[in-house]
Amino acid sequence: MTIDIQPIDPVNRAFFAGVVSGLDLTQPLSPEQVAAVHAGMDEFGVLVFHDQKINDEQQLVFSRSLGPLEQATGDIAAPEERRVSMDLNDISNLDKNNRVLARDDRRRLFGLGNQLWHSDSSFKEIPAKYSLLSARHIPPTGGNTEFADMRAAYDTLDxxxxxxxxxxxxxxSQIFSRGILGFTDFTDAEREKWAPVRQRLVRKHPATGRLSLYLASxxxxxxxxxxxxxxxxxxxxxxxxxxxxxVYAHVWQPHDLVMWDNRVxxxxxxxxxYAEVRDMRRTTLTNEVSSLQQAP
Structure with a gap:
C-alpha cells in the first residue's frame, strides 16, 4: 500500500497539517515508510492518521521506529498513581481505576495547563521532538486540539x-505555566525538579533549515x-x-493518532x-540535543 499525505486545508493552509493514508500502525513500518513519515513531518509539522485502532505496545513500536523516546516525567502523578508505563504520557482525566478525577483533584488541576499554548517538554533541558497522541476514548463534544505553525509565525514577523x-x-518551567492558572500547589521536590531551563527563542530546523519561534506558556x-x-x-x-x-484545529474522532513536531x-x-471520559496516550520522542544547539 502506497503512503499518501495530503494537506487538510489545501486552500487556506496547504503548508500545515497533512492527513496520512496508506499506513496501518498496528504493523511495523518498513524503512521506506519511516522515511516517508519523517518527510511528511518536515513538510507539514502535523500529521493525522485516522482509524488507527492501536494498543499501547503498538503505539510504542511505531514511535520507537521514528527515534528514541523520552520518559514521561512531566506530570504530577505519584508513581503508584500511574495508569500506564513511564514510556507513555497519560493524557486523560482518569485515575488508575479508570474513574473520572474529581473536579478539584490536584492531578486534574495541574493538567489544565494543557489548555494553554505550549510545546511539549520545553521545560526539560533536552526538549521534545515529536509527540504522538492516540485517542482511545473521546468526549461527545469539546476537547479538540489546536496547533499553531511557528514557522509561519516567524516568517511573518517584521x-x-x-x-x-x-x-x-x-x-x-512548568512552575510558571501552572502559575498563570493560579496553580501553586507544588512540593519542594517539584519546584526543584522543574527549575527553569534555557531554550532558544528562535530555532533552525536541522533538516529543512527553516527558522521558527520557540514559544510556550x-x-x-x-x-x-x-x-x-x-x-x-x-x-x-x-x-x-x-x-x-x-492554526489548525483538530476535531478528534475515535482512534485518531495525531503527531506533531514540537520544534515548529x-x-x-x-x-x-470534566465529567465525561477523555482517554488519550501520548508517546514523545526526545530531541536528543538542546535547543541551544539548534541556533539560527
Missing part, C-alpha cells in the same frame, strides 16, 4: 522583530530582560503566533465537560 528575537534565550523570562518586559513581549509574540491563519509548532487542548 524585520526589526526578527533581529530582536534572533539570539534571545528564554527560561522555561512555560516561558516565563528572557535572559537579561526585566521579568515584566519579558513576559509582555512573549505574550505579544504568542498572540502573533496564534492568529487563526496559522505550539498546541493546546480545548475545554470539555
Amino acid at each position: 524585520e526589526a522583530t526578527k533581529r530582536e528575537v534572533h539570539d534571545l534565550i528564554c527560561l522555561h 512555560h516561558a516565563g523570562g528572557i535572559e537579561g530582560w526585566p521579568v515584566p518586559e519579558a513576559r509582555a513581549f512573549l505574550r505579544d509574540l504568542t498572540e502573533h503566533a496564534t492568529q487563526r491563519q496559522f 509548532t505550539m498546541h493546546r487542548a480545548r475545554r470539555y465537560d
